[in-house]
Amino acid sequence: MALGKSISFKMSNPIIKVENLSKSYIIGHESRERYTTLRDQMTQKAKSWFSFGTKEKIKHTTEEFWALKDINFEINKGDRVGIIGRNGAGKSTLLKILSRITEPTTGKITIGGRVASLLEVGTGFHPELTGRENIFLNGAILGMSRVEIRKKFDEIVDFAEVEKFLDTPVKRYSSGMYVRLAFAVAAHLEPEILIVDEVLAVGDALFQKKCLGKMEDVSKNEGRTVLFVSHNLSAIRTLCNSGIYLTDGKTIGKEIINTTIHNYNSSVQINTSLKSHLLVGSLILKSIEIKDSPSSLSNVTIKFSLYVENDTVLNSLVMLIYNNIGQRMAILDFRDKIKIKEFLKGQVIYFTNVINKIPIIEGDYSIGFYISTDQKTMNILELARFTVSPKKPETETYIIPYDVSNRGLIELEYKTDITVEYD
Amino acid sequence: MNSETIIITPHTTEKNYWRDLWRFRELFYILSWRDIKVRYKQTVIGATWAVIRPLLTTIVFTVVFNKVAKLEPPTAVPYALMVFVAMLPWQFFSNALSEASNSLVGNANLISKVYFPRMIVPASAVITSLVDLAISFGILVVLLLSYWYFPGWQILFLPLFILLAFIIAFGSGLFITALNVKYRDFRYIIPFIIQFGLYITPVGFSSSIIPGKWKIWYALNPMVGVIDGFRWCILSEPLQVNNLLISIGIAIIVLFIGVRYFRSTEKSFADHI
Numbered sequence: 161m162a163l164g165k166s167i168s169f170k171m172s173n174p175i176i177k178v179e180n181l182s183k184s185y186i187i188g189h190e191s192r193e194r195y196t197t198l199r200d201q202m203t204q205k206a207k208s209w210f211s212f213g214t215k216e217k218i219k220h221t222t223e224e225f226w227a228l229k230d231i232n233f234e235i236n237k238g239d240r241v242g243i244i245g246r247n248g249a250g251k252s253t254l255l256k257i258l259s260r261i262t263e264p265t266t267g268k269i270t271i272g273g274r275v276a277s278l279l280e281v282g283t284g285f286h287p288e289l290t291g292r293e294n295i296f297l298n299g300a301i302l303g304m305s306r307v308e309i310r311k312k313f314d315e316i317v318d319f320a321e322v323e324k325f326l327d328t329p330v331k332r333y334s335s336g337m338y339v340r341l342a343f344a345v346a347a348h349l350e351p352e353i354l355i356v357d358e359v360l361a362v363g364d365a366l367f368q369k370k371c372l373g374k375m376e377d378v379s380k381n382e383g384r385t386v387l388f389v390s391h392n393l394s395a396i397r398t399l400c401n402s403g404i405y406l407t408d409g410k411t412i413g414k415e416i417i418n419t420t421i422h423n424y425n426s427s428v429q430i431n432t433s434l435k436s437h438l439l440v441g442s443l444i445l446k447s448i449e450i451k452d453s454p455s456s457l458s459n460v461t462i463k464f465s466l467y468v469e470n471d472t473v474l475n476s477l478v479m480l481i482y483n484n485i486g487q488r489m490a491i492l493d494f495r496d497k498i499k500i501k502e503f504l505k506g507q508v509i510y511f512t513n514v515i516n517k518i519p520i521i522e523g524d525y526s527i528g529f530y531i532s533t534d535q536k537t538m539n540i541l542e543l544a545r546f547t548v549s550p551k552k553p554e555t556e557t558y559i560i561p562y563d564v565s566n567r568g569l570i571e572l573e574y575k576t577d578i579t580v581e582y583d
Numbered sequence: 584m585n586s587e588t589i590i591i592t593p594h595t596t597e598k599n600y601w602r603d604l605w606r607f608r609e610l611f612y613i614l615s616w617r618d619i620k621v622r623y624k625q626t627v628i629g630a631t632w633a634v635i636r637p638l639l640t641t642i643v644f645t646v647v648f649n650k651v652a653k654l655e656p657p658t659a660v661p662y663a664l665m666v667f668v669a670m671l672p673w674q675f676f677s678n679a680l681s682e683a684s685n686s687l688v689g690n691a692n693l694i695s696k697v698y699f700p701r702m703i704v705p706a707s708a709v710i711t712s713l714v715d716l717a718i719s720f721g722i723l724v725v726l727l728l729s730y731w732y733f734p735g736w737q738i739l740f741l742p743l744f745i746l747l748a749f750i751i752a753f754g755s756g757l758f759i760t761a762l763n764v765k766y767r768d769f770r771y772i773i774p775f776i777i778q779f780g781l782y783i784t785p786v787g788f789s790s791s792i793i794p795g796k797w798k799i800w801y802a803l804n805p806m807v808g809v810i811d812g813f814r815w816c817i818l819s820e821p822l823q824v825n826n827l828l829i830s831i832g833i834a835i836i837v838l839f840i841g842v843r844y845f846r847s848t849e850k851s852f853a854d855h856i
Contacts (some may be wrong), residue, residue: 185854256853260591260698263850269591275698283696286617288624300613301697303606329624 174234174272175353175385176258181231181267183253189221227253229409231267235387235402237352240379242400242417243389244424247542249406251389255279255355258387273352273385276302281359281537282342287331291322291341294330298345312348319370320344335476335532340367347374354378355387358539360395372399391528391541393421393486442470443531446508448544456522456551456571460515462492468507473534474498479513480528481520482541489520489569491530519570522550594850600700607699614690614707619714637670637719644787656789660818664730668817669786669810671719672748676806677777679712679749683756684773687764691856701849702842705756709749716745723817737816744812747834751805754838757845764848765855785810790823802826805833 228250235241243251256262258269259277284301285294295316299309309316317323320340322333330338343359356375360368376399379386390396396403396417403420404411412423448464462479479492492513503509525548528541550561551571561567589599623629641663648654649662656665683705687694690704727733763769781787784806793801801807808830815822 257591260589261695262853264591264593266593271589271591277697280692280696284693286621288621289617293620297613297617300609301693301699303699305609 173236175237175239176235176272177270178231178233178258179268179270181228181254181257181269182226182265183228183250183257183262184224184226184265186222187225189223227409228257228264231409231411233404233411233413235385235414237273237385238379238383239402239414240376240386240400241388241414242396242403242420243387243406244391244393244396244403244420245406247540250409251406252279252357254406255357255387255389259355271353274303275353275355276346276349276351277355277357278343278346278359279355279357281339282330285330285338285342288329290329291326291333294341295345298342299349302346302349303351304349316344316348319347319374335537336364336367338537343367343371347371347378350382351384353385353387357389358391360390360392368395375399391482391486392488393424396486397421442468442472442505442535443474443533444469445529445543448527450544450546453549454518454546455549456520457517457573458552460518462511462513462515462527464511466509466511468503468505468509470505472503474501474503474531475534476530476532478530480530480539480541482526482528483520483569484524484526487569489525517573518548519572520548521564521567521569521571522548523564600846604700604702607703610699610703611707611710614703615710615714618707618711634718634722637667637674638722640674641667641670648787654788654792658818658820660732660820661730664726664732665789665814665818665820666787667723667726668813669784671716671723672744672809672813673781673784673786673806674719675712675716676748676752676809677780678715679709679752680756680759680777681773682708682712683752684759684763685770686756687760687852688767688770688856694856695853701852702757702845705760705845706753709753709756712752713749727817732818734817735819737819739816741813741816744809744816747812747831748806748809750838751809751834754834754841757841758837761845761848761852764852780804780806789814789820790826791821798826799829802829803833805830805837808834 231254243254245251253262255277256279257264258271259275259279261277261279282294282298284298286297289297295313296306296309300306304312317326320337320343322337322341325333325337330341333341339359346356354375360371372395375386375388378384386399388396388400400417402414403417404414405420405423415423444467446465446467449462451461451463454460475495477494477498479494481489481491483489492515494511525546526542527544527546528539529543530539531537628635644666645663648666654662656662686705686708687701693699693704694701759769759773783801783804790801790807790811802825808827811820811822811826814820
């Protein structure tokens with residue numbers, strides 16, 4: 161009897177149970193086709209006398225798009241689950257449904273605890289209000305009572321390290337301060353289940369470490385459940401014990417984190433093409449190009465252009481470079497390079513960047529952006545990929561280099577002088 | 584599973600909704616506070632707008648309808664006072680309706696990222712207008728003093744008429760804002776309705792001049808009951824109880840339709856906003 165009790169499993173009572181979950185959206189299409197029948201030709205001719213010449217017939221159709229297809233999984237109390245997948249796999253949609261922001265099309269979800277979601281940094285922050293006022297505003301929106309916020313106020317300010325700027329409007333904050341403050345408020349919620357969408361991407365290493373540490377602390381020491389979406393695989397590996405890998409709206413379910421990461425990595429295709437991508441609301445990535453096949457310690461030119469669809473104020477733009485296991489290698493910070501931040505509809509912004517002697521080891525890399533405009537702040541990852549080949553061998557002596565996995569992340573340019581003497 | 588268990592399926596009307604409204608009750612106040620604070624940041628004249636608008640409209644009405652068109656109030660009360668007393672609830676209603684109608688779309692960033700009962704958003708818009716009403720009451724007191732006019736015992740019923748105005752504004756606001764999420768036309772329809780309403784509502788005139796055969800149609804406008812009530816409470820103008828009863832009936836129907844429609848479409852707001 162006693163033996164049976166000691167090997168009882170936790171799995172009998174999951175805190176989140178998802179069964180047959182699907183979510184569909186209706187998307188519209190305008191297809192233009194040339195008219196083919198005589199009747200069409202005649203009606204179009206008649207119409208064109210009065211209109212200013214749509215020479216084509218525009219057909220409006222709709223299509224059902226399934227963002228999530230038959231998802232099943234269970235999460236236990238105290239789990240730290242990493243949800244990973246490519247862009248467009250359905251991760252944010254899943255989180256929105258779990259947070260009750262949108263409803264499922266089919267399926268059933270059972271949640272046994274209070275949920276707090278951090279799907280965007282600074283939700284509800286109003287730029288005109290001060291840091292102090294926004295703490296109360298944001299806290300209330302996330303579900304804290306004023307009494308709770310007052311009690312934790314000092315802790316929050318301490319975590320965010322913004323004490324000096326508490327009474328300035330947040331529109332004057334740096335993006336780092338903004339993120340720190342937003343996370344600080346959310347971190348001090350006391351939900352049973354904490355859901356975090358990729359919000360940590362900007363923020364220095366110290367801050368990221370702090371946030372991950374807090375999430376780990378909240379889970380291990382307070383028994384809370386954490387769901388974490390990120391493209392940063394090393395952060396996921398550090399924090400999470402289980403993972404869910406989403407691909408095209410489907411998933412196998414919850415697995416041990418290493419298995420999940422392995423599944424994700426092995427599905428990643430290598431390509432150097434780009435996607436013409438809608439970056440943020442009004443800015444579209446028109447083109448991105450890496451000139452000349454780069455090799456370690458060679459000069460690399462990266463060119464890209466942004467098309468401005470509507471008047472935008474571009475507050476920050478940062479190019480992020482990641483290696484193939486999702487570690488951020490370097491950034492190109494354009495904030496001080498963009499002199500005038502207001503851009504008008506119809507403009508195209510051309511960037512030409514030259515990196516001198518790129519000091520990264522050979523391998524596959526990907527490029528993403530962190531953008532902050534007057535409308536939105538976002539990270540967009542995996543916009544383009546490029547491959548760096550091994551550094552050009554020095555002609556005097558050529559030795560076979562050690563394997564890439566032993567050589568670290570950086571390629572150094574160094575000079576060594578060796579002399580031998582008697583002591 | 585403990586009492587906190589939530590089950591999410593398509594098309595559930597949540598039993599937890601009213602409990603959630605209670606849990607998030609502070610949000611009613613906080614969203615209003617935010618709107619008011621932001622309104623007056625970096626302004627010089629900010630807070631005085633709440634005073635200037637009803638005052639200016641009263642002056643214009645007095646000049647045009649009383650001095651030029653020679654419309655006279657039914658009792659011994661001065662025309663300007665008669666208009667101002669009606670201006671108060673009318674401004675409250677028109678502001679509340681305008682703000683509430685656009686409240687969901689205006690807070691799209693919240694709707695798409697955070698969970699809370701969505702009814703709080705239009706409700707806080709109406710509450711913000713209540714604050715403006717309170718400020719206008721200050722001017723009313725000044726006006727009453729300057730005309731040396733003191734209201735009778737009927738003033739005690741004033742809160743009831745404020746409540747009636749709130750119900751009308753909130754009910755119609757809920758309905759319009761829910762419609763506006765999917766069909767953005769309503770943003771353009773509302774200002775027109777309010778302008779039109781100003782002429783069929785007894786702001787610039789008194790209900791007593793409406794001829795008998797039109798009275799029923801006229802009273803279908805629920806604000807008629809509110810304004811007649813305000814005038815009865817503050818100026819002791821005779822109250823037409825039939826109009827009032829019709830207005831109360833319409834108000835309750837509007838509230839019911841508003842709440843029902845809002846609750847039934849609430850789940851899809853995040854997808855359409």
